[in-house]
Structures are given as C-alpha cells and as structure tokens.
Amino acid sequence: MQLDDARALDRNDPFADTARLFDLPQGVIYLDGNSLGPPPRPALDALTKAAQAEWGHDLIASWNSADWMGLPLRTGARIARLIGVDETSVIAGDSVSVNLFKLAAGLVMGGAKGVAVERGDFPTDGYVMEGLARLSGTPFTLIEPGAGVAGLPDGHDVLVRSAVHYKTAAKVDIAAEEREAARLGRTIIWDLSHAAGLVGLQLERDGAKYAVGCGYKYLNGGPGAPAFVYCHRDVVESFAQPLSGWMGHATPFAFKDGYKPATGVSRFAAGTPAILSMSALHGALSAFEGLDMAQVEAKARALGDTFLAAIAPLGLETISPPSAQRAGHVSLVHEDGYAVVQAMIAEGVIGDFREPDVMRFGFAPLYLTHAQVFNAGQIMVEIIQSGRFSEPRFGKRNAVT
Numbered sequence: 011m012q013l014d015d016a017r018a019l020d021r022n023d024p025f026a027d028t029a030r031l032f033d034l035p036q037g038v039i040y041l042d043g044n045s046l047g048p049p050p051r052p053a054l055d056a057l058t059k060a061a062q063a064e065w066g067h068d069l070i071a072s073w074n075s076a077d078w079m080g081l082p083l084r085t086g087a088r089i090a091r092l093i094g095v096d097e098t099s100v101i102a103g104d105s106v107s108v109n110l111f112k113l114a115a116g117l118v119m120g121g122a123k124g125v126a127v128e129r130g131d132f133p134t135d136g137y138v139m140e141g142l143a144r145l146s147g148t149p150f151t152l153i154e155p156g157a158g159v160a161g162l163p164d165g166h167d168v169l170v171r172s173a174v175h176y177k178t179a180a181k182v183d184i185a186a187e188e189r190e191a192a193r194l195g196r197t198i199i200w201d202l203s204h205a206a207g208l209v210g211l212q213l214e215r216d217g218a219k220y221a222v223g224c225g226y227k228y229l230n231g232g233p234g235a236p237a238f239v240y241c242h243r244d245v246v247e248s249f250a251q252p253l254s255g256w257m258g259h260a261t262p263f264a265f266k267d268g269y270k271p272a273t274g275v276s277r278f279a280a281g282t283p284a285i286l287s288m289s290a291l292h293g294a295l296s297a298f299e300g301l302d303m304a305q306v307e308a309k310a311r312a313l314g315d316t317f318l319a320a321i322a323p324l325g326l327e328t329i330s331p332p333s334a335q336r337a338g339h340v341s342l343v344h345e346d347g348y349a350v351v352q353a354m355i356a357e358g359v360i361g362d363f364r365e366p367d368v369m370r371f372g373f374a375p376l377y378l379t380h381a382q383v384f385n386a387g388q389i390m391v392e393i394i395q396s397g398r399f400s401e402p403r404f405g406k407r408n409a410v411t
C-alpha cells in the first residue's frame with residue numbers, strides 16, 4: 011500500500027462531514043480516542059451552555075427549565091441507539107466501576123451465586139468483583155482468558171466480560187455467548203467500554219440483558235464523563251439496585267423515609283448526576299446522529315488495516331486478531347514499546363503504551379482519515395528503523411501512559 015491508495019480510500023469516506031465537528035490540534039494524528047476521545051464541537055457548545063446559561067444564569071431553576079432532571083435518561087436514550095437496545099433501557103451516570111457493582115451486586119442480592127472475570131480483562135472489573143465477594147461472601151474467580159461463559163466454574167452464575175478487549179481489541183461474539191449463557195442458565199454483564207460508539211452492537215437482538223460502558227472513550231464525552239448502564243426492560247422492574255440512593259427513588263422530592271425504586275432503568279441512578287460532564291457527553295453524542303454503526307465499525311477496521319500495511323516493513327508481532335475479529339485498535343509488541351510511543355508522540359502521533367511491552371493505537375472513524383493513519387505508520391517505521399526512540403528522554407515512564 012502507498013499513500014495514494016490511502017487517499018483513494020478517503021475519497022469514499024462516509025464520515026468526511028463528521029470529521030469537521032472535531033478541531034484537533036494542527037500537526038497531531040490522534041490514535042488514542044479509545045482511551046480519551048477528543049471533543050466534538052457540540053460537546054464544547056453543550057458544556058458552555060450548561061455552565062453559562064443554565065448554571066450561571068438560570069441557577070437552580072435549571073433542574074426543571076433545562077431538564078437537568080431528565081438528562082441522565084436523555085443521554086441514555088442517545089447511547090441506546092448506538093448499542094442496539096430500547097431507548098428507555100439505558101441511563102448515564104457514575105463510572106463503569108460503580109455501575110458494574112450495581113449490576114453484579116443486584117444479581118447477587120437477587121439470588122445469583124459466584125462472580126467471575128477472565129484473567130487479563132480490564133483490571134477494574136476483577137477488582138470490583140473481588141470487593142463484592144468480600145462484602146457478600148459470594149465466591150469470586152478469575153477464569154482463563156477467552157474461556158467465556160462456558161468457562162464459569164460450578165457455583166458461579168455471573169460472568170463480567172468485555173465485549174472488546176482493552177489490550178488486544180479482540181471482539182466477542184455476543185449472540186453466541188448469550189446463547190451459551192441461556193443454555194447453561196448463567197448471566198453475563200457486558201463491559202462495552204471499548205465497544206460503544208465503535209462497534210455495530212445489537213445487544214437486544216443478541217439476547218444481552220445487562221451492560222455497562224464508558225462515556226469518555228469512543229463516545230467522546232470528555233475526561234471523567236459519566237458512564238452508562240443498560241438493563242433489559244424484561245428484568246428491570248424486579249431488579250434490586252443496591253446503591254439505593256435518592257435519585258433512583260420513585261419520588262425523590264417527596265423526601266419520604268423508606269426506599270421505593272423508580273420504575274425502569276431510572277432506579278440505577280444513585281446520587282445527583284454530574285450535570286456539566288453529562289451535558290458535554292449529551293452534546294458529544296449528537297455527532298453520532300444518523301450514522302450507521304456497522305459502517306463506523308467497518309471503517310475502524312479498515313483504518314487498522316491501513317496502519318498495519320504502513321508498518322509492515324517492521325515485521326512487528328501483533329497481539330490483535332485479524333481484521334474480522336478486531337474492533338477499533340491495534341496492539342503491537344516491542345521491547346522498547348514505551349520509548350517508541352513517546353518518540354511518536356514527540357512527532358505528533360499520539361498512541362499509548364500498556365505494560366509490559368504493548369504499543370496500542372486506536373482508530374476512531376469519526377475524525378481520522380486513511381492518509382493520516384498511513385502517515386502515522388510511516389512515522390513509526392522511521393522512528394524504529396532510525397533508532398530515534400533510544401534517546402534517553404523517551405525512556406522515562408510517566409504515571410499515566
């Protein structure tokens with residue numbers, strides 16, 4: 011592949027208009043939208059409006075006049091379309107970690123026994139289940155990577171599983187896993203952090219009942235953006251959400267003693283929502299309006315292929331699966347991976363590094379072109395072939411990578 015081939019692919023890009031919503035800094039090729047998405051203009055506009063006109067001017071009246079009360083559900087409805095579920099079954103709020111706790115602890119309180127996570131999945135999922143096990147006395151087990159629901163040991167009803175693996179980008183066949191879960195009488199909570207806003211998810215069609223996901227990655231909601239939780243309408247009315255705070259109460263402003271959950275997914279709210287962050291997320295989601303998520307996913311994979319073609323001369327090992335089973339990023343192994351990524355950042359190509367030796371590059375389709383990605387690949391080739399990464403300034407680890 012040559013640069014002209016990449017440019018030819020860009021001529022058929024269905025997302026050329028969407029790219030205009032993003033003002034990335036000049037000279038930067040941003041390959042880290044899988045960790046922190048950049049701000050689309052509607053996110054910044056919504057944030058400014060919420061801060062100045064709503065908070066600054068209308069003050070507390072904005073809970074009603076700007077419908078701050080309804081914002082978590084309105085934001086959830088926008089996310090619902092992207093993950094293929096009923097628009098009333100998603101609510102935005104809290105973090106992935108907290109929402110995972112709500113779902114898993116609610117299942118355990120409802121009688122489920124034993125929770126499991128695959129070894130090597132994103133650590134917070136295991137940490138939270140470990141805490142739940144300590145609290146509730148239910149067993150917690152780390153199972154083999156890729157084992158899926160069939161790998162749940164006896165006495166374990168619940169598996170928490172990433173739909174897309176944070177390190178490898180391997181994509182799970184959700185429908186097949188849910189069929190297996192139904193056959194075995196077990197339950198899966200999906201972590202959609204690296205899938206939402208990227209993969210053409212159809213959770214309801216595929217039989218998924220419970221999921222959580224991140225607002226700050228491909229959804230571009232901003233640092234610390236609220237996460238979301240999905241609970242299928244068939245199970246939500248009997249679901250006992252354990253963080254039973256007043257915002258999930260049926261009548262929060264009646265200030266009554268005694269908890270009575272709100273109907274539907276509103277019961278997953280706990281405390282007061284982070285309105286400024288959620289306004290940014292709500293605005294950011296408008297960038298997805300009218301987009302076909304299957305096309306978004308297809309472009310992400312094609313961009314990954316362009317990158318791999320550009321760096322082919324390096325012959326690096328990849329831990330990511332081939333295109334058909336891969337989602338939005340590509341991970342490559344290099345013993346000096348940290349220094350290589352730092353040297354690339356110094357030349358405007360922003361990716362990230364995951365211990366011990368993985369260089370990770372994300373290909374968010376809404377603002378990246380094949381030509382940019384091909385250039386990024388060529389810069390990587392030059393940096394490695396010239397040895398430029400071995401300057402001492404590139405070897406010093408940051409706290410956040």
Ligand SMILES: Cc1ncc(COP(=O)(O)O)c(C=O)c1O
Binds near residue numbers: 105108201204
């Ligand atoms: C798969 C996965 N799950 C969970 C998280 C953490 O989410 P949070 O910080 O919202 O708890 C991340 C990233 O930080 C992630 O990649």
Ligand SMILES: Nc1c(O)cccc1C(=O)C[C@H](N)C(=O)O
Binds near residue numbers: 044045046176410
């Ligand atoms: N949430 C993050 C943060 O606060 C700082 C740096 C990175 C993150 C991330 O989201 C990491 C990400 N989940 C990952 O896949 O590595």
